[in-house]
Amino acid sequence: VTAPHTGPPIEAQDVDEAVGALRARGLRVSAARRLVLEALFNAGEPVSADRIAGGLEGRVPRSDLASVYRNLETLEELGLVRHFHLGHGPGMYALGAEGDREYLVCQSCRHVHAAEPAELDDVRDLVRTRFALAPRFSHFPMVGLCRECRGGLGGGDPR
Amino acid sequence: VTAPHTGPPIEAQDVDEAVGALRARGLRVSAARRLVLEALFNAGEPVSADRIAGGLEGRVPRSDLASVYRNLETLEELGLVRHFHLGHGPGMYALGAEGDREYLVCQSCRHVHAAEPAELDDVRDLVRTRFALAPRFSHFPMVGLCRECRGGLGGGDPR
DNA sequence: ATACTTGCAAATGATTTGCCAGTGT
DNA sequence: ACACTGGCAAATCATTTGCAAGTAT
Numbered sequence: 227v228t229a230p231h232t233g234p235p236i237e238a239q240d241v242d243e244a245v246g247a248l249r250a251r252g253l254r255v256s257a258a259r260r261l262v263l264e265a266l267f268n269a270g271e272p273v274s275a276d277r278i279a280g281g282l283e284g285r286v287p288r289s290d291l292a293s294v295y296r297n298l299e300t301l302e303e304l305g306l307v308r309h310f311h312l313g314h315g316p317g318m319y320a321l322g323a324e325g326d327r328e329y330l331v332c333q334s335c336r337h338v339h340a341a342e343p344a345e346l347d348d349v350r351d352l353v354r355t356r357f358a359l360a361p362r363f364s365h366f367p368m369v370g371l372c373r374e375c376r377g378g379l380g381g382g383d384p385r
Numbered sequence: 386v387t388a389p390h391t392g393p394p395i396e397a398q399d400v401d402e403a404v405g406a407l408r409a410r411g412l413r414v415s416a417a418r419r420l421v422l423e424a425l426f427n428a429g430e431p432v433s434a435d436r437i438a439g440g441l442e443g444r445v446p447r448s449d450l451a452s453v454y455r456n457l458e459t460l461e462e463l464g465l466v467r468h469f470h471l472g473h474g475p476g477m478y479a480l481g482a483e484g485d486r487e488y489l490v491c492q493s494c495r496h497v498h499a500a501e502p503a504e505l506d507d508v509r510d511l512v513r514t515r516f517a518l519a520p521r522f523s524h525f526p527m528v529g530l531c532r533e534c535r536g537g538l539g540g541g542d543p544r
Numbered sequence: 545a546t547a548c549t550t551g552c553a554a555a556t557g558a559t560t561t562g563c564c565a566g567t568g569t
Numbered sequence: 570a571c572a573c574t575g576g577c578a579a580a581t582c583a584t585t586t587g588c589a590a591g592t593a594t
């Protein structure tokens with residue numbers, strides 16, 4: 227376990243750049259490590275550790291699930307990766323630093339909206355003044371019903 | 386698995402009243418079932434299935450964990466019990482119907498604030514108009530930092 | 545050379561399920 | 570009586586950990 231990331235966010239544009247950040251931190255660049263990065267760049271959207279280990283349905287070579295988890299943790303400490311929790315189900319991993327984005331999820335259709343933190347500032351203000359709590363939706367997203375799913379009465383997983 | 390609860394919420398004041406609701410639904414009143422209710426009334430706050438099965442540190446007799454889960458599910462379908470998820474960690478169960486309360490949790494000190502849904506209506510309105518999502522904090526609470534924990538820089542689990 | 549990593553197996557924690565014996569009604 | 574329940578073991582899912590063997594620097 228490496229020291230947690232502090233300082234300016236790392237905005238890697240490609241695998242090589244991310245690999246550079248690894249080197250700069252004195253971390254080794256192994257095949258397994260590079261694969262996790264390749265998968266995340268390749269996915270372009272949040273994915274589970276399991277899907278990364280599975281090779282994204284053939285788009286990248288498959289790797290060991292335990293190593294994927296270990297490497298995701300390492301990359302997260304480095305500030306290259308963030309993850310959040312989509313209700314029940316596995317954690318979702320994406321490129322970027324913790325707090326880069328906040329998420330809003332529909333409990334019925336599972337659609338995920340990624341928002342800039344600034345977009346939520348007045349929601350945060352409202353909640354903070356009323357409940358003395360400054361909410362963050364980056365690790366545990368806001369859950370609700372989107373317009374479409376609200377439409378009919380039929381909708382969705384009530385959990 | 387019984388039919389899901391519809392209609393007016395059941396507001397049981399004690400175990401006997403809750404037991405009555407079971408009978409009214411044609412469900413059997415077993416010792417294990419009564420124990421779960423006894424534990425929930427006794428706890429007075431949200432508790433995990435594990436703690437119920439453990440007998441709340443001796444306050445009620447202990448029972449089988451699998452049965453506790455099954456009975457909590459039954460009682461939830463009946464509308465007597467609700468549960469929500471506190472970040473990582475086990476689900477928390479309490480008396481009342483789903484949606485009765487919404488929760489706000491501090492990610493650092495884990496303090497839980499239970500709010501009346503109406504208190505959150507304008508937060509909901511704000512989010513709904515901006516993001517086309519009507520949020521619900523009854524099953525997946527709002528997570529953030531409370532005033533005390535926000536104070537220092539030291540604070541808490543960044544997950 | 546050697547400390548950092550991997551891969552595989554086994555452990556963990558929360559929750560669920562199969563199954564058969566037990567029991568409410 | 571008989572369908573509904575309980576208890577216990579075993580299964581599942583997501584994630585973590587132990588450890589010997591492999592490898593990046």
